[in-house]
Each structure stands twice: as structure tokens, then as C-alpha cells.
Amino acid sequence: MNTSRSLAPLALSMGDPAGIGPEVIVKAFSKGAAPGCVVVGDAHVIAHAAASLRFDPDTLRPSIARVDALDQLSRVPPGAIPVLQAPGIAPGSLQGLAPGRVDARAGAAAHAAIVYAAQAALRGEVAGVVTAPIHKEALHAAGVPFPGHTELLQHLCGGVPVRMMLANDELKTVLVTIHVSVRQAIDAISTEGVLQTIRITHNALRRWGVQSPRIAVAGLNPHAGEGGLFGDEESRVIAPALAQAQAEGIMASGPHPPDTVFMRARDTPQHPGAYDVVVAMLHDHGLIPVKYLGLDAGVNVTLGLPFVRTSPDHGTAFDIAGLGVADPASLVSAITLARKLAGANEDALSV
Template sequence: MQPLAITMGDACGIGPEIIAMAFARGALPGSFVVGDVEVLRRAAAIVSSVERVGLPVAVIERPADAGDVPPRCLPVLVPPGLPAGVAGLPFGRVDAVAGIAAAACIRHAVALALAREVAAIVTAPIHKEALAAAGEPYPGHTELLQAEASAGPVRMMLANDELKTVLVSIHVSLRRAIEAVSFEAVLETLRIAQRAAVRWGQAAPRIAVAGLNPHAGEAGLFGDEELRIIAPAIAAACREGIDARGPFAPDTVFMRARHTPEHPGEFDVVVAMYHDQGLIPVKYLGVERGVNVTLGLPFVRTSPDHGTAFDLAGSGRADPASLIAACQMARRLAVG
């Protein structure tokens, strides 16, 4: 079984810390970290003082070496292009050096995934301001991964065991997000969601589509995007054999799709028109259980459902639950 590559994230945030915490608890077997050794040693020291267990850090030369590292030992593969002095950066501060280091880790992890040396990539949180300060032209993980993989259209999915939401647009202003709702964008999102769901084992996924406007436009009373754009895209998807339904009122469709033991959901996936429309419902169910998945890449990539949490960095109080969930989902999707 190939290992998972976990990128360390922003060195000034909680990424290295939650990685170290998860390894200290024995929760990430068959994984290694792409990162700065001293940053991970600093994180291991913090975690060791909190968990009262030792967490040695081992440098590995290639992904396959991760399997030779003893349990509860943190294997680190150092990527090319790391700047000096990353471990000396203070916690909780935006720093261009941290952005450079985070991007170097991501790029090397992508190279390993494209070379089929790892089963999947799990990315710890990065800070978008640090990425911008580093001179990166990409606003976040998704765009950087897409560029490095030379991938076609990609989409963000946020998922937990109760709800899966795929977004038409991601990190843009609300005004630009509304402008991004086009026939082509909605149809492409439905295609990507369908292909992904089939890969993870749902032969005929039921996809609900949220409207853009309140009450899904109420037959044009509150906006006509549903009539002009969204409904025709759904009809086109149905002609391609995709079980797409809607557009539904966005204030109720997520409740209808939510799966619980008491209430099996009506749908397997919800396509949302913009970032907050789709992510607020999933995050409300519990950030610690949410996993971000990038659909459309030539490899599996997941990440925790939270950011760098600068206010917690260095305290030893950050919760690794979402990172562990991301690793578990990456493994399931990679196998599927």
C-alpha cells in the first residue's frame, strides 16, 4: 500500500502541530510529511509536552521509506526549494517565508502524486495572505494544485458523513461568484460531481442543485438565473445520464440531502452556486468532521475543514480530528 503525503501547511499556524498530534496518537499509519524538519521538530516538542509522550522525527529520502519508520514516529521528507529559517518564524503571524515554504511542500507533493509514488495528498492549512506575500499568483490550495497538475476544470467539495457539497465557484468575491454562475459552469460542476461520486462507489448518485436566489427565484420573481441558466444546465446534464434535480430553494435543500440514522437523505451530493452557500451547512455540522476534497485532479487530494488558526498556534490545544478525517477519506477515495 502506498503512503499518504501530508504537506505541513503554514509553519506559523496549527498545521505542523495537528500533524504531530495525530502522529503522536498513532492515527496516521502509512503516512509521511512533506515539510521542514525543524518546523516538525518544534511541533513535536509542543505536542510531547501536552500529550506527555515522546515523538521522534525521522528524515526519509523517498516516500517508500515511510513504511520503515517505527510507530509513533514522525517521518519527514524534505522538499527542494525550502527557504532557510522557517522554524524560527513566530507563531500566529503572516510571513512570506512561511508562504514560500508552504508552496514548496505542495509542489513537491504534487510531483510525487503525478509520479505515482504516493496514494494521495493531504494538505494541512495554508494562509492565503502568506501565499500572496510569497509572490504566488494563486489565491489558495485549489488553484495551485490545479496549475501544478496541469489539470482541467476542478471543483471544491466539502464533505462529512452526513452531507457532501460541491461548489460552482470558490475563492472569489460574492459579486464575481454571481457572475460565475453560467450554463457551462453549472453543467461542468455536475459532470465533475457525477464522475467523482461514481469513483467513490455510488453507481447512480442523486445530485441536487441549489438555486442562486431566495426560493430558487420563485419562478422569476426574485431573479431569473434559475430559469435562464441553472435549469437548462440541469436538463442538459440529465440528457447525459446524470441524475440531477432542481434547482431547489437553497435554504432547504441541504436539510433534504443530510443523511442521518433517523433521516436518510434524499440526495447524495448537493451542487451549490458559491462558496459560503455550500460550506456553511457542512461546517455547521462540525468543523472537526469536515473534509475538503478537490475534484477533477489526476490524484486524490483532501484537507481539513479549517484554516491556520493563528490564535491557537503553538499552544498545543489545536484539535487534529479534521486532519485525521481528511487522511481517512483520502485513503478511502484512493482505494476506490
């Protein structure tokens, strides 16, 4: 395709078909909240989700339009959900999946959908990728050697350095370390890793129109080490990364005490945030504050990829899969942000 990214469709991978991904996808389309999206996955799974949901009397149950290539999207009837049957998912191969159960077939299908969506983005055929939740155990059962989306997408993009950002309207956090144990994460924190995270964060926000991003870097230890009383990682590892970033003209400050920096960065009409983003050392340091503000508005963004990728801020929710009660709000937020960021990237490229 030669279409600009801002006009190209968004690829929406279906996630684990035994989770709530198919359900929230159908609900997003039924609300008119997924314009310009094409689902990458299995048409039978999406059709089954649509058939099993209850809709208000004034809401039309969406139909499913299977396509086998992106150039067939123009033939999709208005109001139908376009589903591109991902290569590697044989039609009918997922029938009989039990909702809320780990299944190798589900893990393999989720993997196939992500691979196709990412490859389409690398070819410039889609404006970005929005990923519905996957289940790590199902991926493992299918023989997929990656613990999550971030690591898989990094692999598909040739090993480029990436970072996870969780964002909502009030707070953005970027993580130095992600899916490893806390003990392993502490050992993995290095000056180069912190500096790379700051650079990736700075460059991403610049591409999205923030001219001089204000980056707060959180410490690792209580009170950011309290001058070495509670640990020396702040002075030994984090401070040198900050000094180098500042020498490069990046507005990065810290290390700040991690128990207060998120409060200072939170941006509301009553309390303008002191920072545009917080860089956190550990997975839970960075994600708990954003998730506490509400899962319905949180969006996971992978920084450093050559295309936009967002995801809802929740998992497969196996405990409610198949019950028809899942809330699509976070997926809608992920779609909205992906379209916004894709447009911002397009504007930056055209300058």
C-alpha cells in the same frame, strides 16, 4: 514506485508553518491516526512542534525521522514521524518564525511542500495528498499567484477543471464558484459551468462506488427565484444545465431552494438523505451548512484532479497557533477519507 496506490503512502503537506498545521500533524501521529503518511515539509518545524507540545503520561512523544526521498521510508523507525524535506525548503531556513504571524518564508515553504506532494502524486509515488492549512496572505507575500490550494493544484495538474467539495458523514456539497467576491461569483455562473460541476461531481461519486449518484442542484436566488420573481438565473442559466445533464443519464434535479435543500440532503439514521450531494452556486451557500454541522468532521476534497486530495475543514487558526490547543480531529478525518477514496479509486481502476 510501482506500488499500487492503495499500498503507497499518503503525502501530508505541512501547511503554513506559522499556523496550527505542524501541531495537528504531530497530534495525529501521536494518536496513531496517520498510518502510512509521510509529512512533506521541514523536519525542523515538525520537530519543534513535537518538542513544544504536552502529552499525556501514557503517550509517547514521537520522534522525527528526516528522509530525503520516498524510497527511504522503509528505514524510518516504528513510531517516528517521517518528514520528507521538501526541495525548496533549506534545512534551518524557517527557524525563528513567530507563531500566528504572516511571513513570506512560511508562505514559500507551504508552497514548496504542496508542489512536491502534488508532483509525487502525479508520478504515482503516493496514494494521494492531504494538505494542512495554508494562509493566503503568506502565499501572496511569497509571490505565489494563487489564492488557495484548489487553484494551485489545478495549475500543477495542467489546468484540468476542478471543483471544491466539503464533506462529512451527513452532508456533501460541491461548489460552482469559490474564491471570488459574491458580485464576481454571480457573474461567473454560467450554464456550462453548472453543467461541468454536475459532470465532475457525478464522475467523482461514481469512482467512489456510488452507482447512480443523486445530485441536487441548488438555486442561486431566494426560493430558487420563485418563478422569476426574485431573479431569472434559475430558468436562464441553471435549468438548461440540468436538462443537458439529465439527457446524459445523470440523476440531477433542481434548481432547489437553497434555504431548504441542504436539510433534505442531510443523511442521518433518523432521516435518510434524499440526495447524495448538493451542488451549490456560491462558496458560502455550500460551506455554511457543512461547517455548521461541525468543523471537527468536515473534510475538503478537490474533485477533478488525477489524484485524491483532501484537507481539514479549517484554516491556519493564527489566533491559537503555538498554544498547543488545536484539535486534530478534522485532519484525522481528512487522512481517513483520503485513504478510503484512494482505495476506492484503486478498486475502480482494477475492474
